[in-house]
Amino acid sequence: MPTTAATLDAPRASLARRLFATVDIASLACFRVLFGLLMFIEVWGDLAEIGEFYVAPEFHFTFYGLEWVRPLAGDGMYVVFGVLGLAALCVTIGLCYRLAAAVFFVGISYVFLLEQALYLNHIYLIALISFLMIFVPAHRALAVDAWLRPQLRADSAPAWSLWLVRAQVGIPYFYAGLAKLNPDWLRGEPMRMWLTHGEEPAVAGWLLREWWAPYFFSYGGLVFDLLVVPALLWRRTRALAYVLALCFHLINAAVFSIGIFPWVMIAATTIFFEPDWPRRLRNRVAAFVGAPPSPAPILAGPPARLVRSQEATLAALAIYVGWQLLFPLRHWLYPGDVAWTEEGHKFAWRMKLRAKDGYVRFFATDPELGETWKIDLTGRLRGWQRQEMGGRPEMILQYARFLADDLRARGHAAIEVRVVALVSLNGRTPQPLVDPTVDLARVEPSLWPSPWILHDFVDR
Structure with missing residues (x-):
């Protein structure tokens, strides 16, 4: 029998409908509680570092196109973290859940984007999960919202919400392995x-x-x-x-200083269990103590056909998951080794793949005076900023442009800034990372490949 378009679309349509069947909500509700609690612990642990990371630095390394994202003045950053902690608690107990999830997503994304030198893959993952939690109906069980509004309570959730969280947790694992x-x-x-x-x-x-x-x-x-x-x-x-x-x-938590990330992943991997695993665990405990069991929810099968709102949801899911699958591969569009050039390294789950030790010196030239001098960075950058900048060309460019603006304000209208950066990658002999003959004060930040980065290095 000849293959028709309808035959080809049948498996796709069946999969789409199955995404709108219902599953037990217990695992989603449990994940919400664990995620919210861990986020509160993370925020609480960060309180002591607000001054060092967001208040004390004279200069902040920003992300491309987001230079306008700046720390709040005065006690503003302490207020931000206070709101984050409150939002995390509300997510944990399921109080004003969707609003709390949205506030936490905006807040954690804001903090994440303030300082490129503090980039961590696990904070990026936390921001993505918190974004998804806005739309996942994890507050319909084991939540104050469901207690206050009985009409909201449900024992089941659409299957797509479970699989969306699974996909978001699984993608970093897979790409980390590929890298x-x-x-x-x-x-x-x-x-x-x-x-x-x-x-x-x-x-x-x-x-x-x-x-x-x-x-x-x-x-x-x-x-x-x-x-x-x-x-x-x-x-x-x-x-x-x-x-x-x-x-x-647990081994990672003991050997490496990676904060709360191991505990987040331990909690997140429970989402791959059967959707009713918390209910079954509760029933086993109930049977042991002689309490009545929790009845299994009544689940709805796949709809006969998708309505317009479901089709829109399906399209949004396809766009989001497709982006998450494609964006980490963008480093293939750039020349050179991504571990060396850093072009396409961030937001790609390339975790703990390179150790860089950099020696960076900035030199200013005033052609009108005919003078060149080394710029003294004493007191200008925090130690952790200097260390991170050492092997990151984009950050070197940012700081060179900042120094040029500062010198222009001091009367050096035609100032030029060049950089000598010798960097060791994974124990190799230090080698030049950027072209020392290029005036970085005249280089505009760009998403295109950067010719001023020395893409090729000797593997020695």
Whole structure:
């Protein structure tokens, strides 16, 4: 029988309808509680660092096109973090949930975009998850909203909401695994550098100094990132996969200083369990203590056909997930090794793949005076800003332009700024990162490949 367009569209239509079938809401509600609680802990832990990171710096490294995002003056940043903490608590208990999720998303995104030198993949992931939580109906159970408005309460949720969160959690794992398929990682770098020179954990820290440790962590991380999501999705391997995920993230928490990220991922991977796992766990506890069990929800099957609002939701889901799948691949549009040039590195889940040690010096030339001098950066940048800028060409350009503007304001109208940047990538001999003959004061920031970055480096 010949294949028709209707035949080709049948599986696609069936999948679309299944996304609008209902599943038990228990796992989504549980995820909301865990996520909100962890976000409150994260915000609380950041309170002591507000002054150092957002108040004290004279200069902030911004993201391209978002130079207007600036810290609030005075006690404004403390107010921002206070609102973030309150929003996280409201998400946890499900009070004014959608408003709280929206406030938290806007607030965490604002803080994230204030300082490029503080870029962390896990904060980016938190911002994305908090955005999705605005639309996921996780407040219809185990929430104050459902208690105050009984008509809101529901024991089920559309399947797309569960799969959307799963996709957002799974994509970073998969792309992190793909990114590890590079020569440096396969030869144990930069893991060897971190394990050798890092702080030794109190328990069995001597094992990290063994010759095989970098390969164990490198290859173990590679295999884990690539296989953990399929293993969590398959019922037969799910329990083992979660135990391995638990061990993986606990080891990371003990060995590396990566904040709350391991705990967020431990909580997030529960979303791959069966949707009713919290209800079944509750019923087992209820049976043990002799309490009545929680009845299973009545679930609706796939709709016969999609209505217009469902089709719009499906289109929005396809656009969002498609963007999340394509955007991390943009580094292939740039020349050179992304670990060296940094073009396309951020927002691509390229986690802990490179260690850079940079020596950067800025030189100003006033052609009208015929003088060249080294710019003294003492007191201008915080230590953590200087360290991060050392291997990041975009940040070097930003600061060169800032220095040029500052010198123009001091009367050097024709000022030129050039940079000598010698950078070591994953233990290699330091090499020039930017062209020292280019006047960076005249270079405009751009998303196009940057010819002033020395794309090729000698692998030595």
